[in-house]
Amino acid sequence: MIKEDGYPYAFDPSACTGCGGRCCTGESGNIFVSPEEILALAAALEMAETEFRLTYLEKRGYKFSIKERIVGMSHDCIFFDRETNGCRVYTARPSQCRTFPFWEYYKTRVDELKRECPGIVDV
Numbered sequence: 202m203i204k205e206d207g208y209p210y211a212f213d214p215s216a217c218t219g220c221g222g223r224c225c226t227g228e229s230g231n232i233f234v235s236p237e238e239i240l241a242l243a244a245a246l247e248m249a250e251t252e253f254r255l256t257y258l259e260k261r262g263y264k265f266s267i268k269e270r271i272v273g274m275s276h277d278c279i280f281f282d283r284e285t286n287g288c289r290v291y292t293a294r295p296s297q298c299r300t301f302p303f304w305e306y307y308k309t310r311v312d313e314l315k316r317e318c319p320g321i322v323d324v
């Protein structure tokens with residue numbers, strides 16, 4: 202069980218096994234990446250940075266976000282692998298993914314978070 206100071210919930214990572222990647226699929230959203238994270242992702246995929254940006258990123262305002270792939274009614278992160286139920290760039294995934302579900306946004310929206318993530322436990 203993972204807890205973070207200041208959050209009214211804990212996270213049980215064992216729930217990921219049967220979840221189907223709800224945090225990487227579903228509603229369309231932003232998966233922002235910093236310049237350092239772009240370099241790390243490009244390196245992980247053994248791609249040049251420019252090629253990586255053109256292939257996997259799109260501009261959202263002044264930031265870059267990872268592209269999505271539409272699967273049925275879902276907007277999957279382009280790196281989500283439905284066959285393995287996992288992230289194809291897990292070791293280089295951006296901070297936004299690493300820190301989920303402990304986002305400031307969810308501190309006061311725990312019911313919304315529980316609908317997205319079966320690993321959320323009240324503390």
Ligand code: SF4
Nearest residue numbers: 225278280281288298
């Ligand atoms: S980069 Fe990986 S962990 Fe992050 S949303 Fe995409 S598939 Fe999920």
